[in-house]
Amino acid sequence: MSHVQTSATYQELIRKKRDGGQLTQREIRDFVQGVKLKTIQESQIGAMLMAIWQKGMETEETHALTKEMMHSGEVMSWPAEWEGLVVDKHSTGGVGDKVSLVLAPALAACGCKVPMISGRGLAHTGGTLDKLESIPGFNIYQPVQQLQRILAEVGCCIVGQTETLVPADKVLYALRDATSTVDSLPLITGSIISKKGAESLSALVLDVKFGRAALYKDLASAKTLAQSLVTVGNSLGMRTGAVLSRMDAPIGRCVGNSLEVIESLEILKGRGSHTLIDLVTTLGGLLLVMSSRSASLEEGKRAVARTLQDGSALAKFQAMMQAQGVANHVACSLCSAHTDYYSVLRRAQNQTELKTQRQGQPWLCVHFESPALSPAQTLLLQNILTLGTPLPQHTHTHTLVEETILP
Numbered sequence: 001m002s003h004v005q006t007s008a009t010y011q012e013l014i015r016k017k018r019d020g021g022q023l024t025q026r027e028i029r030d031f032v033q034g035v036k037l038k039t040i041q042e043s044q045i046g047a048m049l050m051a052i053w054q055k056g057m058e059t060e061e062t063h064a065l066t067k068e069m070m071h072s073g074e075v076m077s078w079p080a081e082w083e084g085l086v087v088d089k090h091s092t093g094g095v096g097d098k099v100s101l102v103l104a105p106a107l108a109a110c111g112c113k114v115p116m117i118s119g120r121g122l123a124h125t126g127g128t129l130d131k132l133e134s135i136p137g138f139n140i141y142q143p144v145q146q147l148q149r150i151l152a153e154v155g156c157c158i159v160g161q162t163e164t165l166v167p168a169d170k171v172l173y174a175l176r177d178a179t180s181t182v183d184s185l186p187l188i189t190g191s192i193i194s195k196k197g198a199e200s201l202s203a204l205v206l207d208v209k210f211g212r213a214a215l216y217k218d219l220a221s222a223k224t225l226a227q228s229l230v231t232v233g234n235s236l237g238m239r240t241g242a243v244l245s246r247m248d249a250p251i252g253r254c255v256g257n258s259l260e261v262i263e264s265l266e267i268l269k270g271r272g273s274h275t276l277i278d279l280v281t282t283l284g285g286l287l288l289v290m291s292s293r294s295a296s297l298e299e300g301k302r303a304v305a306r307t308l309q310d311g312s313a314l315a316k317f318q319a320m321m322q323a324q325g326v327a328n329h330v331a332c333s334l335c336s337a338h339t340d341y342y343s344v345l346r347r348a349q350n351q352t353e354l355k356t357q358r359q360g361q362p363w364l365c366v367h368f369e370s371p372a373l374s375p376a377q378t379l380l381l382q383n384i385l386t387l388g389t390p391l392p393q394h395t396h397t398h399t400l401v402e403e404t405i406l407p
Contacts (some may be wrong), residue, residue, distance in 0.1 A: 010044045017285070025064040056186065065190045066197065084202045099276070115151055139324050142159045153246065268335075364382075
């Protein structure tokens with residue numbers, strides 16, 4: 001096929017979608033192959049993305065797009081004895097979202113295999129890989145053979161996307177950002193589910209955020225995304241469920257790479273934010289139900305919670321660190337009961353403690369390099385805190401979880 005014929009074919013596909021037509025599976029395959037093989041111009045890819053953003057896609061089209069993206073690169077395979085055990089979680093992102101650091105080792109302690117492929121920070125949300133790289137020696141780049149060895153020995157690993165995994169998504173993701181089509185429902189679905197499908201998962205749970213600090217501000221729009229992700233995930237053979245969780249405030253108590261590692265370690269040691277623990281146990285409990293390791297969500301939540309209390313999840317996190325390049329003495333130090341975290345982790349050069357305006361009580365510690373907070377920023381942060389009536393001791397009624405969607 002000549003270059004001129006190829007361009008004409010792509011033009012026809014773009015025109016068809018621009019005019020509201022439904023693309024066939026073959027047409028979607030041709031488009032994705034063009035992206036992968038670079039036989040389509042970037043301007044044409046951008047035009048197709050905009051046409052999809054404007055006209056949307058039917059469920060069958062989104063399924064086809066996701067499947068073709070998934071098969072644009074390597075699809076992982078696992079030993080037969082792991083059937084039903086390979087699980088993962090994806091979050092749409094949030095400030096202070098360190099759930100993966102706790103959930104992966106907790107699930108491994110429950111007998112699952114967790115090949116968690118994570119990303120870096122986007123906009124105002126922090127990335128799991130950035131947080132882990134604040135641990136000296138932690139290597140997020142692992143070849144597939146090494147990843148499988150770590151899963152066999154430890155049960156979990158957290159790594160970055162390899163070059164051979166869903167290469168079409170790398171191209172489309174960058175151009176979605178350049179063409180302001182990031183918020184397209186079928187394109188979001190294709191990007192997320194194609195990567196998880198390439199992991200050959202038995203079960204997947206999605207943490208879909210809504211609220212002031214989330215991509216979707218209200219529950220209804222977040223639920224629409226969650227339902228799209230669940231539908232397409234299940235259509236590809238992964239048991240897929242979702243949790244709709246609030247994102248109106250930071251998750252947990254700390255924001256910042258090394259600070260979030262510290263908070264995660266505290267939770268793995270049986271301490272920490274109850275709202276964060278509730279989110280971890282809900283996501284983990286749902287995965288245990290979907291992988292037939294628990295009979296109900298409540299039973300699954302209890303199983304995950306036990307790993308946080310008995311030290312088994314902490315032991316898995318320590319083993320994962322060592323398997324991914326962290327020196328034994330560093331991993332042991334971080335996981336010891338009473339450690340000085342900053343003897344291992346880097347601390348910002350400066351800290352400023354803010355106090356409430358009326359009571360003068362400390363409520364926020366800001367860690368920074370430079371520049372320091374301006375007087376206006378300090379005043380704004382000091383005035384932003386609202387003090388309410390304290391809950392009675394041992395009463396924990398606040399939850400981030402609004403709703404769950406089962407397969």
